[in-house]
Amino acid sequence: MQIKCIWEHNGNDSTIFCEEFIGAFTRGKTKEIAFSKIKSEIVSYQNWLNREIVDMLEPVIIQEYKTSLQVCDAETEVIFDSEKTPFNFDEYYKLKDIALKSAKDFLNLYESVPDKNISSLSQRKTFYGELPLTAKEMYEHTKSVNSYYFGEIDINVSNEGSIYECRKRGFDLVEKNSEFLNNQVVLGSYNELWSLKKVLRRFIWHDRIHAKAMYRMCNKTFGDNSVDNSFKFII
Secondary structure (H helix, E strand, O other), X not given: OXXXXXXXXXXXXXXXXXXXXXOOEXXXXXXXXXXXXXXXXXXXXXXXXXXXXXXXXXXXXXXXXXXXXXXXXXXXXXXXXXXXXXXXXXXXXXXXHHHHHHXXXXXXXXXXXXXXXXXXXXXXXXXXXXXXXXXXXXXXXXXXHHHHHHHOOOOOOOOOOOHHHHHHHHHHHHXXXXXXXXXXXXXXXXXXXXXXXXXXXXXXXXXXXXXXXHHHHHHHHHOOOOOOOOOOOOO
């Protein structure tokens, strides 16, 4: 099969998103570096979901988006062409299940950390402020996008409770709108286009970034295999 990819870049740094594998992505200083990581990313993603590993052809760019954002700091704003189309019933609930599994696995990872307030990492500043270093900081940062992402599609929900609980509460509110499967595209903050499909992808993508970071930090701080590895893809 071909791997349909969306390429977001600022002229140098690149992020490659894989359309059929919601939230799967690679980054690199060049498109070629990001491309070289795609097959291993898909293998790890399929392992995480306990899916069969399919034979893969070379990735194919189906959409390009040039941005002025700092791609190297995981800034992104692209909306896929496919994220502007309506859902069918099965598609929505399949993607919702993955987004909730991602939240649950992230919570399992966090809860398994021996000391949530210790880190051996050095401080670094990003576009959103100081890089979160401890498991507690990473968890709170990852959970904090709940109200932001849902808010961009006019769903008013808090970040109270666990990352799983607040995310599920957001989807419950989404489903109270009888027309949510229409997947309306709206203009959100900073003139960025959003849709429910994009929100689903962004949750999983954001979880993946910080789950990998937390797992690496814990191995460095507490030793290899010191925490839960439910994600499987984060090594």
